[in-house]
Amino acid sequence: MLRLHRAEPTAALWADRATYDDRLIFHTEPWLRFVAESQRAEPVLATVTDGPRPVGHFTGLLTRRYGLRILGSPMAGWTTSYLGFNLDPGVPRRAALEALVPFAFGELGCAHLELRDRGLTEPDLAGLGLRWAAAPTAVIDLTPDEDALFGAMTGACRRNIRKAAKSSVVVAEADPADDTFAGEFHEQLRDVFAKQNLVPTYSIERVRALIRNLAPGGRLLLLRARDGEGRCIATAVLPWYHRTMYFWGGASWREHQHLRPNEALIWHALRWAKQRGVAEFDFVGGNAYKAKYGTTEVPVPWARRSRSPLVAGLRDAAKEGFALKQRAVARLARVSR
Secondary structure, three states, X not given: OEEEEEOOOOHHHHHHHOOOOOOOHHHOHHHHHHHHHHHOOEEEEEEEEEOOEEEEEEEEEEEEEOOEEEEEEOOOOOOOOOOEEEEOOOOOHHHHHHXXXXXXXXXXXXXXXXXXXXXXXHHHHOOOOOEEEXXXXXXXXXXXXXXXXXXXXXXXXXHHHHHHXXXXXXXXXXXXXXXXXXHHHHHHHHHHHHOOOOOOXXXXXXXXXXXXXXXXXXOEEEXXXXXXXXXXXXXXXXXXXXXXXXXXXXXXXXXXXXHOHHHHHHHHHHHHHHHOOOOEEEOOOOOHHHHHHOOEEEOOOEEEEEOOHHHHHHHHHHHHHHHHHHHHHHHHHHHHO
């Protein structure tokens, strides 16, 4: 039987966590600092043991909503894709999840738990009192050569990449020390959301916090696409670590989308990552438009469990309240313009 034991974030612990093949950037110290700062949450690190033998690690963060303790691994809205476990080969994730439930609701005294682990499958969740929703992500295997990667895209996508080049769109890395990048990205993001009569789900401060925490370790690629006149018309934020690059965010001005800067950004990022030995590009979520890049869909269920039906109802109400607030803010913004 597996058990979880809360652990102090020592240098030795971080070094051991970095030896696991299933490690992700979201399990690292800089990423947890970013989430803790932007969400006012407390990181929770735990060692997974099988009897006296350590067999893995758990990563989450504690926060409070409505006065209740909540363990997110992660929570929706944290702009963090997956947390969950790092486990030795052969250790069943279902067994680790069974051990997480008493740890969350007993030792930590939480009223609600949410989990999205890249290695969990829906059969792992059955019979544990969890509710879950399908939350697939779209990924690209970067191990084939560049010609094969390009050929796996749809014909329309390849034409758009060529069009961007013919239209003098140039993609270049942005210096993380350049304070203007976060502003450019967020303004373009506002334009993207405005197309749907919405506003961004996070502020410019979250973009700045991400850059501030990840850039010093060299695990963050910031890209700008400029038109022939040198104007920044699209941007992308791409954390990377170990074997995977992640599409954390991308944005562009609607009036320049006919130049196809978004496709140019993705193609640049794929080649950049491949040249550095990165084996996978993760779009962090599924969406029909991503399929044109030759993606494969990977199921990653989002699971949750509450101490009581009342807490579960509060969680659902909070989600709906956030959506209503977002629409209301967008309406006010349109009126003010």
